[in-house]
Amino acid sequence: MFLTDFYKKGEFFLLFFLLIFCPLSALEKAVWATPWDIDSKEKIDEMISKITECGINTIIAEVRYRGDALYFPNKYDSSSPNEEPRNYKLSDQDFDPLEYLSGLCQQRDLKLVAWLTTFVITGNETDNIGLEHPYLTYPFWITHNSQGDRMLPREEEGAYFDPAIPEVQDYLFNIFMDVINNYKIDGIQMDYIRYPSKNYGYNPLALKHFKESNFVDYQEFKRDNVTNFVKKIYEGAKKINPQLTVSAAVFANYDDAYYTRSQEWVKWLQSGIIDKVYLMAYAKENEVIKKQLDFASSLEQRKQIVVGLRSWDDDNAYRGKEILAKINIALKKDLGGLAFFSYYGIKNQNYYKYIKQGLHGK
DSSP states (O other), X not given: OHHHHHHHTTOHHHHHHHHHHSOGGGSEEEEEEOGGGSSSHXXXXXXXXXXXXXXOOEEEEEEESSSOBSSOXXXXXXXXXXXXXXXXXXXXXXXXXXXXXXXXXXXXXXXXXXXXXXXXXXXXXXXXXXXXXXXXXOGGGBOBBTTSOBOOTXXXXXXXXXXXXXXXXXXXXXXXXXXXXXXOOSEEEEESOSOSOTTBOOOHHHHHHHHTXXXXXXXXXXXXXXXXXXXXXXXXXXXHOTTOEEEEEEESSHXXXXXXXXXXXXXXXXXXXXXXXXXXXXXXXXXXXXXXXXXXXXXXXXGGEEEEEEOOOSSSOOOHHHHHHHXXXXXXXXXXXXXXXXXXXXXXXXXXXXXXXXXXXX
């Protein structure tokens, strides 16, 4: 059925070329796993069984949710100070999800990427955070809007630390290095590596830093701060482990990423300060996905771009066949692989067979 569909569209030879010269087995086929997917051994065991059956070969596990840890900070090596509390969802406080995942992935020949949210520091609700949480410990690091008001957790995805504050970058750098120093992983992924919107980034400390800089344009200053942090993580990670893959989840619409989020991911690729970017191509409309992937595939660094596809449903109207169609669209592009957000959505909507069909053609 998979080959027949392509043949009917006159694209059989394109698919044949892809299968011969760029086999699906060589592509990255990843899934993002959220904290509620990995907070117990039983959930992790079930997830690994299910995803390997689908043909997925990489797990991107969210081990820093919102200023908290699904691992043990400074577990063995404390050279990078990390004071973040353990995640509230861990009912067994002796359980180490990242270590357990690492062991299983090595056994199953799966790649494991530690996914850390970066500048966002809370969710929209703060009921589950304790007094030791960085949101309460460092309130003076929270970004402000252009009117001078401190960002509140109920805004956007939650409150953010301001990327332009040097102490914020140092604090977060240590967290990334701590994970790399203490766990056997194949990669590290930065998420929320951006500003929440163009209207934020006006913390008084950030404004002071701008006035002391050589920048004239404030939006350029903001982009430079995010880019410098990406470079800092890349260089720090490679110093510890040159084989580690450093990546970031980015907005698929580059104009939105660049102008609204201060996320110039094309420059990151062109400058060699990141190994991969994962496009958050989560639109439901196929034409939107095609347009975004046309841009991505036009770049010289296209093999360093992984297509992240929507794999969840908010209203039971997003069918598995729609995911299959997007897989087929993405596979026609000369890009670096596919990723599905998220395992939680795949499980809840029982999308397994569609992903397996898309990845295996059966």
